[in-house]
Amino acid sequence: MWHNKDMRFLCFLLLLSVSYAADFKQDEDTSKFSARISRLNKEAKLMRLKVSFENAKFLRKNDRIEFWNETYPNKKCLSYLKGRTSEYLLLKIPRYTECISKMYITTGTYLHLFSPDLQKNIEIARSLVDVLYKKKLALEARMRRFKDRVDGHIDRVETVNKRYEVLRQKLELEWQGELAALEEDKVSNYKYYKSSKVKFEDLMYKLEQYRIYDQNLKEDRWSLDPNLYYKK
Secondary structure, three states, rough: OOOHHHHHHHHHHHHHHHHHHHOOOOOOOOOEEEEEEEEEEOOOOOOEOOOOOOHHHHHOOOOEEEEEEOOOOOEEEEHHHHHHHEEEEEEOOHHHHHHHHHOOOOOOOOOEEHHHHHHHHHHHEEEEEEEEHHOOOOHHHHHHHHHHHHHOHHHHHHHHHHHHHHHHHHHHHHHHHHHHHHHHHHHHHHHHHHHHHHHHHHHHHHHHHOOOOOOOOOOOOOOOOOHHHHHH
């Protein structure tokens, strides 16, 4: 059974949650955030908080974090981050007893928090993001340039193929023309050769017909003695 006291506490937590959503927008102040207490450890002076804001990833170990109860905004306490997961923060509270008692907080209480170290970390991250964004733009332009080249590869290949096909056809025509010219030259040379051969043979025949001998007598070489050679 729910008691009136429990109902009032739940209503209080609900109002705090609505108030937090109205007061702390994501783009308002990156050094401020809120969280709900999920566990307290008096002996170790530790407080575990359940968080659900994206910039929690920029918190680092031993970062300074101030926190306060929205009901008592002037009562703030100092803590240091000792551990972090994607959903929880573990804070070390040096003045644990004083903070818990003066702020009237317990498990389930929503807190507002402020971290100057978080603001510094985010500013560094923003500077890095600016550099990375410029690199992103440069890489996108580079990607588009090479993507256009890849997409246009087939067209360029087709253009080269057409150009060299024209050159090939032209070269083949020149080649066939050279071969035809050589064949024609061969036929012509053979014709002149045959004609010259006929004239040569005719000339040799005429030379044979009109040859003049130095003497009309032939030497008779049957004798062994040269002195006895005589001509017939």
